[in-house]
Amino acid sequence: MQNFVFHNPTKIIFGRGTVPSIGKESAEFGNRALLVYGQNSIKKNGLHGQVVASLAQAGLTVIEHGGVCSNPLLEHVRAGIAKVREHDIQVIVAVGGGSVIDTAKAIAAGSPADCDVWNFFIGKQTLKTALPITTVLTLAATGSEMNAGTVITNEASKGKFALSHRLLYPKVSILDPEQTFTVPPSYTAYGAVDAIAHVLEFYMTTTDEDVPVQAELMEGLIRNAMQSCERCLADPCDYGGRSALMWTATLALNGLTGAGLGQTAFPMHMIEHSLSALYNVAHGAGLAVVIPGWLRWRLPQDAARIARLGRSVFNLVGGTDAERAEQTILAFRNWFSKVGSPVTLAELNIPASDTSQIAANALTLARLWRLDAYSQENIEAVLSLCQ
Ligand code: NZQ
Ligand code: ZN
Numbered sequence: 001m002q003n004f005v006f007h008n009p010t011k012i013i014f015g016r017g018t019v020p021s022i023g024k025e026s027a028e029f030g031n032r033a034l035l036v037y038g039q040n041s042i043k044k045n046g047l048h049g050q051v052v053a054s055l056a057q058a059g060l061t062v063i064e065h066g067g068v069c070s071n072p073l074l075e076h077v078r079a080g081i082a083k084v085r086e087h088d089i090q091v092i093v094a095v096g097g098g099s100v101i102d103t104a105k106a107i108a109a110g111s112p113a114d115c116d117v118w119n120f121f122i123g124k125q126t127l128k129t130a131l132p133i134t135t136v137l138t139l140a141a142t143g144s145e146m147n148a149g150t151v152i153t154n155e156a157s158k159g160k161f162a163l164s165h166r167l168l169y170p171k172v173s174i175l176d177p178e179q180t181f182t183v184p185p186s187y188t189a190y191g192a193v194d195a196i197a198h199v200l201e202f203y204m205t206t207t208d209e210d211v212p213v214q215a216e217l218m219e220g221l222i223r224n225a226m227q228s229c230e231r232c233l234a235d236p237c238d239y240g241g242r243s244a245l246m247w248t249a250t251l252a253l254n255g256l257t258g259a260g261l262g263q264t265a266f267p268m269h270m271i272e273h274s275l276s277a278l279y280n281v282a283h284g285a286g287l288a289v290v291i292p293g294w295l296r297w298r299l300p301q302d303a304a305r306i307a308r309l310g311r312s313v314f315n316l317v318g319g320t321d322a323e324r325a326e327q328t329i330l331a332f333r334n335w336f337s338k339v340g341s342p343v344t345l346a347e348l349n350i351p352a353s354d355t356s357q358i359a360a361n362a363l364t365l366a367r368l369w370r371l372d373a374y375s376q377e378n379i380e381a382v383l384s385l386c387q
Contacts, residue, residue: 001211002262008255009166010146014175014247016239019050022093022136023058025172029132030090033060034083036104038068038096042138045182051095051136063087065107071276071283072099072106074118074154080107081117084131094135094170097187098142098151098194098283101135105150105168108133118154121161123368130167136174139183140246141191141284143198143253145173153277159364160277175250177242185233188245189339190284192229195249196222196332197268197287199257203309204295204302206261218257219312224248226313229339265371268294271382274361281348288341289348292333293386299325345386355383 013021026033033055042048055062065080083089084107094104108131110117119125137145144150149164183191199218206214225248231241251257258264268290275286295306303321310316310328318324333343342348350358359379366374 001214001260002208004259006255006259008146008169009171010169010254011172012146012175012250013172015243016176016178018174018176019047019136019179020054022051022134022174023054023056023060025174026055026091026093026134027058027060029134029171031060032088032090033062033093034080034087034089034091034104034107035062035064035066036068036080036092036094036096036100036107037064037066038070038100039066041182042095045179047095047136047138047179051093055093060091063089068096068100068103070099071153071160071280072103072151074152074156077103077106077110077117077152081110084111090131092131092133094133095138097137097139098144101133101137101142101144101170102150102152104133104135105130105144106152106163107131109150109163109165109168120165121152121154121163127163127165127167130165133168133170134172134174135170136176136179137246138179139187139191140180140242140249141187141194143195143250145170145175146250146254149253151273158277158361160273161365161368175246177239177246180242180246181237183236185236185340187282187284188232188236189229189336189341190282190288191249192225192245192339193284193288193291193336193341195225195245195252197272197284197291198253199225200291201266201268202257202261202264204298204305205265205267207264208260208262211260214257214260215308219309221248221252221257222309222313225252226335233339266369267371267374270365270369270371270374271358271362271379273365274358275348275350278354278358278361279348279350285342285348288336288343289345289386290382291336292329292343294382295329295332296385297382299329345383352387355380358383
């Protein structure tokens with residue numbers, strides 16, 4: 001195991017009936033709030049009213065910034081920054097899934113800055129200060145509620161880039177599994193795929209093999225993501241299933257799994273971000289296509305590791321490592337399909353002839369993330385296994 005520092009400052013308030021504490025928790029950071037949310041889900045299911053009432057009761061003045069779309073856009077972030085400056089906002093309250101929380105983080109980063117917020121995403125400038133963020137999570141998927149990352153799409157340059165900085169950890173996140181009862185089956189499955197992908201990125205790219213605690217933790221998280229997703233699909237109001245999926249997704253990307261692994265990388269996300277940027281594909285759906293292809297591309301070097309995963313997650317035994325690794329990849333692909341995710345580029349309506357354009361887009365991110373092994377040719381090779 002490698003040396004590590006694990007310091008996650010986000011306070012998690014988990015469970016039934018926790019939403020009304022958002023007002024009091026947010027008031028710790030100021031009395032003028034920007035309320036960030038998505039299209040219409042929180043108005044439809046009544047959460048918007050609950051949050052507004054709680055904020056008002058705690059004495060906060062609220063300016064609204066709704067309309068965040070899935071794969072959130074830079075222009076909408078900039079509009080939020082303008083509102084923060086105009087209304088002298090002190091705290092950002094995000095109520096939604098990863099797209100909403102990421103938008104809130106980008107607004108929190110850009111508002112106090114004397115440069116355009118995109119400069120932070122392209123590594124041109126370093127974040128020095130950010131507004132505090134509180135969240136009410138409504139979708140189990142990204143882990144944004146307990147991590148320092150935000151992912152935003154620049155619609156002009158077709159780049160979907162990430163910014164990660166310790167100043168962007170939410171101060172407080174409220175996780176009430178009941179708020180996810182209304183998540184449709186498609187996004188329930190995409191969320192589970194995303195959580196699995198987050199674990200897989202660490203599991204597959206660790207440079208230290210002697211990490212038994214982390215390995216078991218990660219295998220357990222993958223099993224739980226799958227089991228809880230199936231429970232939620234069978235009964236969307238299964239509190240036990242929703243709470244297990246929610247906590248699994250949070251733990252999958254809050255820094256814990258990566259502790260002690262040394263240098264790791266996010267190559268599957270690097271490629272998926274191009275699918276989302278170019279075709280507005282839902283993040284988890286894009287990952288369900290990329291994961292089996294990428295694993296197959298890595299199989300010659302990583303058969304033993306993939307085989308171990310297959311034994312732990314799918315109870316695969318017997319045969320050589322290479323044979324079991326093949327079966328593991330197929331088992332993941334079949335499971336993604338079973339829960340309603342696309343598993344090929346064709347199912348996303350992306351023609352094979354677009355491969356080189358997608359690879360060129362991904363290459364920009366590969367360079368920014370210093371994934372030197374990923375040339376245009378190698379990314380195309382992965383994509384050819386996603387057909
Ligand atoms: O917009 P509304 O009406 O709220 O509907 C949303 C949206 O259509 C709906 N939804 C959310 N909660 C709901 C609900 N519908 C009914 N009931 C509820 N309780 O679900 C749809 C998807 O929401 P979105 O926030 O886009 O999904 P997700 O949480 O999967 O976030 C995806 C975004 O996060 C980024 C992705 O790239 C993508 O842009 N990621 C962020 C990460 C991070 N910050 O750490 C890491 C991830 O790898 C990922 O890249
Ligand atoms: Zn992800």
